Amino acid sequence: MNWNSLNDFLAMGGYALYVWGSFGVTALTMLIEPLLIRKRRNDILRTLRREHAAEECSA
Amino acid sequence: MKNSQMNWYKYASPQNFYPLAGRLWPWFAAAGAAFALAGLWIGFFVAPTDAQQGEGYRIIFVHVPASWMSMFIYVVMAFWAGLGLAFNTRLSGMMASALAPTGALFTFIALWTGALWGKPMWGAWWVWDARLTSELILLFLYLGFLALQAAIDDPRRADRAGAVLALVGVVNVPIIYFSVKWWNTLHQGASVSLTKAPAMAHTMLWGMLLMALAFWMYSIATALARVRCIILEREGHNEWAKHELE
Amino acid sequence: MKQVGIISVLGAVVRRDLTIALRQKSEVLTTLFFFVIVASLFPLGIGPETALLRRIAPGILWVGALLAAMLSLQRMFAADYQDGSLEQMVLSPVPLGVLVSGKILAHWLLAGLPLVLIAPLLGLQFDLDGRSLAILVASLLLGTPVMSLVGAIGAALTLGVRGGGVLLSLLILPLYIPVLIFGAGAVEADAAGMSASGHLTLLAALLSLAAFFAPWATTAALRISLE
Numbered sequence: 001m002n003w004n005s006l007n008d009f010l011a012m013g014g015y016a017l018y019v020w021g022s023f024g025v026t027a028l029t030m031l032i033e034p035l036l037i038r039k040r041r042n043d044i045l046r047t048l049r050r051e052h053a054a055e056e057c058s059a
Numbered sequence: 060m061k062n063s064q065m066n067w068y069k070y071a072s073p074q075n076f077y078p079l080a081g082r083l084w085p086w087f088a089a090a091g092a093a094f095a096l097a098g099l100w101i102g103f104f105v106a107p108t109d110a111q112q113g114e115g116y117r118i119i120f121v122h123v124p125a126s127w128m129s130m131f132i133y134v135v136m137a138f139w140a141g142l143g144l145a146f147n148t149r150l151s152g153m154m155a156s157a158l159a160p161t162g163a164l165f166t167f168i169a170l171w172t173g174a175l176w177g178k179p180m181w182g183a184w185w186v187w188d189a190r191l192t193s194e195l196i197l198l199f200l201y202l203g204f205l206a207l208q209a210a211i212d213d214p215r216r217a218d219r220a221g222a223v224l225a226l227v228g229v230v231n232v233p234i235i236y237f238s239v240k241w242w243n244t245l246h247q248g249a250s251v252s253l254t255k256a257p258a259m260a261h262t263m264l265w266g267m268l269l270m271a272l273a274f275w276m277y278s279i280a281t282a283l284a285r286v287r288c289i290i291l292e293r294e295g296h297n298e299w300a301k302h303e304l305e
Numbered sequence: 306m307k308q309v310g311i312i313s314v315l316g317a318v319v320r321r322d323l324t325i326a327l328r329q330k331s332e333v334l335t336t337l338f339f340f341v342i343v344a345s346l347f348p349l350g351i352g353p354e355t356a357l358l359r360r361i362a363p364g365i366l367w368v369g370a371l372l373a374a375m376l377s378l379q380r381m382f383a384a385d386y387q388d389g390s391l392e393q394m395v396l397s398p399v400p401l402g403v404l405v406s407g408k409i410l411a412h413w414l415l416a417g418l419p420l421v422l423i424a425p426l427l428g429l430q431f432d433l434d435g436r437s438l439a440i441l442v443a444s445l446l447l448g449t450p451v452m453s454l455v456g457a458i459g460a461a462l463t464l465g466v467r468g469g470g471v472l473l474s475l476l477i478l479p480l481y482i483p484v485l486i487f488g489a490g491a492v493e494a495d496a497a498g499m500s501a502s503g504h505l506t507l508l509a510a511l512l513s514l515a516a517f518f519a520p521w522a523t524t525a526a527l528r529i530s531l532e
Contacts, residue, residue: 002103002104002106002107002108003104009103012114012115012117013108013113013114013115014113014114015113015114015115015117015179017175018115018118018175018176018178018179019114019115019117019118019175021175022118022121022122022171022172022175022176023118023121025168025171025172026121026125026168026171026172029164029167029168030164030277033160033161033164033281034281034284037281037284037285037288038284040285040288041284041287041288041291044288044291044292044295045291045303047295048291048295048296048300051296052301144525196479196482199475199478199479200479202475203475203476203479206472206475206476207462207463207466207472207476210463210466210467210468210469210472211466215532216529216530216532219529219532220462220526220529220530223458223462223522223525223526223529224458224462224476226522227455227458227480227522228480230518231479231480231483234483234511234514235479235480235482235483237483238482238483238486238487238507239482239486241486241487241490241507242486242490
């Protein structure tokens with residue numbers, strides 16, 4: 001085991017900013033991208049549903 | 060996939076691919092999460108501290124897999140683009156445009172982590188190292204592809220124009236890489252290579268491979284999820300798509 | 306028989322484009338003035354120290370030439386696209402690749418060659434010696450046709466697209482990087498006492514590669530844009 005305590009782990013031997021900056025931004029972008037895809041999907045589904053309903057009304 | 064090859068042709072149509080992609084992407088996402096956990100565990104708890112770079116070298120576990128993926132996705136994107144041009148299949152172009160944002164994202168991650176690694180190791184956020192420079196140019200190529208597709212309204216033309224650009228780009232990537240390397244050695248740039256500095260221990264290699272697998276699965280999952288959006292956007296008015304709305 | 310036909314068609318396309326361009330000289334002159342002004346701005350921004358200017362001259366002149374050549378790219382097909390003659394060219398029995406090659410050649414004669422010819426003059430502003438000037442001209446002579454060839458692909462792809470000019474630069478500039486590296490590198494290598502022949506050979510290799518592939522890719526891009 002490399003780390004004696006949680007603080008030790010978080011400090012990363014003095015490289016905390018660089019290591020956590022790298023892993024943090026990577027994790028963040030990989031969270032945001034799926035959220036954007038989900039938003040895109042919800043948007044298109046809402047538009048399609050509205051058009052679908054409008055068609056049925058006029059039909 | 061149970062019975063033979065015939066199915067593959069079936070899934071070349073967006074209508075049939077849409078539900079398949081919907082069934083597959085959660086599995087890829089789950090596999091990606093599992094690989095990421097294993098990779099992170101090796102990266103942080105198994106791999107020993109590096110003699111020269113201390114704990115700072117652990118950035119390698121995102122930096123190298125991200126740069127691998129950024130290049131790999133460009134090649135895959137060009138492959139789909141070429142397939143679309145050659146056989147005029149609608150799905151190929153959609154796959155190419157579904158991959159591009161994820162590829163650009165990994166290029167950005169590779170650059171970002173490269174800068175954060177470079178600061179403690181080289182003393183500067185940015186060094187005109189051959190790898191970093193090539194990665195920056197790769198980001199420009201991705202952005203060009205995305206900008207071109209965004210600027211063209213007709214999706215068919217956007218697909219085909221993007222395909223030509225992706226193919227021109229993929230021919231150029233090795234030339235660009237070679238020229239940047241040549242330029243770098245001529246100018247006696249950074250003498251420390253990011254990836255070569257610590258002796259490659261087996262555990263490190265395993266950590267990197269697992270993280271690369273995690274990114275790979277993640278890319279497939281996001282590309283499949285995104286291609287579903289693209290299919291709906293373009294063919295949502297068709298009869299089959301109406302069932303999806305219920 | 307067929308060979309002669311193709312060459313005469315090529316000549317006709319080049320002559321036509323040259324005639325049109327020379328009727329309104331502003332296009333050629335704009336490119337040229339842009340190059341001159343950009344190259345003159347750098348000493349004003351950096352300072353008149355001769356040794357420093359001599360060192361950065363190859364890079365500045367090459368980047369300037371690159372941007373100047375790019376300025377006129379958008380016009381390569383735009384006028385013909387607007388008045389419909391491009392569509393006629395696509396429909397004509399002559400292979401489109403020949404017509405495209407003619408247009409690329411005309412673009413180089415109008416936008417590339419003038420840059421090559423004026424570059425030594427700008428090099429004098431930066432106190433380059435005769436030998437460096439000769440290598441600068443040689444590298445530009447090999448490099449500017451690559452810019453026209455590769456640029457044609459971008460011009461064809463962005464035809465009639467909104468924001469085409471800026472988009473074109475975004476697409477094309479990354480592809481120009483190898484030419485820039487080897488072109489500016491040739492002059493720098495010579496100034497550093499090394500042989501420039503390696504750089505020039507690689508530039509020539511890039512030129513033959515581009516001459517082989519670019520007209521073909523441009524043709525494909527034009528067909529897509531005109532669909």
